[in-house]
Amino acid sequence: MKKTPLAGRFLRQLIRVNDQICFSAMQQWDFAKRLDPLVKSSPNQFSASAFPQNPYAETIFRSVQELADFSADAQVVALQMGVVASVEHLLAYVEELQGLRETLVATAGDPIFDDALEEQLRLRIARWKGAAPTPEYFRTLGYFRHLRNHYAHVNSQPNAAFSTYTRSYGTPLNKFWDNGRTNLHGIDFRTLPSTRLTPDLAFGIMNLLRVCLWHIDDIVADTLSLSDAVRWIVQDIRSIPRNRGMSRDRLVSKVTARLEMEWNLKVEAEVTLKAIETVI
Template identity: 25%
Template sequence: MKTPLKQKYLRKLSDLNDHLCFYLFNKQELKDKLSNFKPEHNELFTPNLFPDNPYSKTIHVTIEKLPSFQEQNQLINFGSYFSFSYEFFHAYMEDVMEIISDINTVSLTSSEKKNTPTEEQLQLLISKLSHTAPPQEIFDTIKYYRLRRNYITHLLESLTSGFSNLINDQGENLNSFWKEAISELDFTNDNISVITENEIVDLLKIQRIILLTIDKFIAPLLQKEGIAKYICTTRYIQPTRINNDIIIERKKTVNKLAIESFGVELTDTEMDNAVKTIGVKK
């Protein structure tokens, strides 16, 4: 099973990964081009050696300083890619909690939501659905992403106490948990101002694994009668009169959508109430 959110957010992460690859492609192209210049060109400025590029005058740095200029640009780009990846996942968590509420009619109270980070809200909601849960390391990793995103976007100069405690208390455990997936990312490292090329690749890879893990865990917890109701509510907006032929046709449509969106086949009994009552003119 799966949630209907899975492919939507995997595509977003895949698009982000494509943009990262495009940036790395351009970076290598510039590196190769600069390698063709001779030492005596080092003091020349970008407009001299890239006269056909309309932006060379805007940058206006010497060829010798261009690599360091690119490194600073990389810091901004990698920070942006990482921040976007977290925002995508944050949106996924909010959307999946809404689906749980719609389908299983289980939600958090206002007091449970108040001042509670999104990953902790999701963890609490899952605890209301099941006696088991994804590993705690999954939620600790999401917390790491959130706090590191905050460090970047809020232009912080030092780690918050919460982030520092997470690194000190859970860093080694997270390194062990993700050892098969990471090549350079180190959860014990408190020097997070710089995101390296291998590190951003690790961060995006783990983000995808977490999304798949949570989606795979939540999907089987969704009630099938609730899935039928959810599909009918979004499919049959305009009330119509109903008869046996329409009921049969609706069941075919709802079951097809359940298979496509949720990866599950529904029985007549599981669909019966929804197709007969939702979007029906009285």
């Protein structure tokens, strides 16, 4: 697959949040195991006496029985905030991706705008490629944009816009992702908004966000030429004053290495040299 220089940075952000979600799940499981004997033996004991070594036990001051419910609710909130952060990262990526493409290639015609960033990108890609891209990756991102709002606004039920989106795309997205390759961990797009979030469902969401990023990045990278990538790299290298006098051989070497590392394009030095000569 091709890629843009943005993919790696935003994938690392998603992986970082995913690790936090995994830690939350591990922490909750461990705490529930330690709490269970206390619930059975002294359910009315208060947190301060049950956990005398914990400096924060007095701040909540609840019975052990209540702590069990608080702990489960706290995990749901942590998982939801992980999903919110991840969708924010991916939407920021979509915005930066469009900016990158526009700096490299001038687009003819009237500007395309849409309130939904993922739909705006889909429409722009259709113009750039001359053909519509696979819509499900963008529909999935749109779905999770609605889910982000649902969690962030602490809605008890999906709002009208999310309900309409789910009715329109829930079943098609289930069919699209039932491909035997992506582990959904039990996600059902038709019912996810009204389902209590679990670690497994959060893992499925994170998998889908990563896969969507990979494919969208590949689709956009495919609209850019080798010369476009070389121009971007050369401009970036020469933006540092000390690099402006760099020798030709060193410039070719650095550009060739960055083409493979940042764009997943493996080319010979001679090809890089010819591309450099066309952009400087």
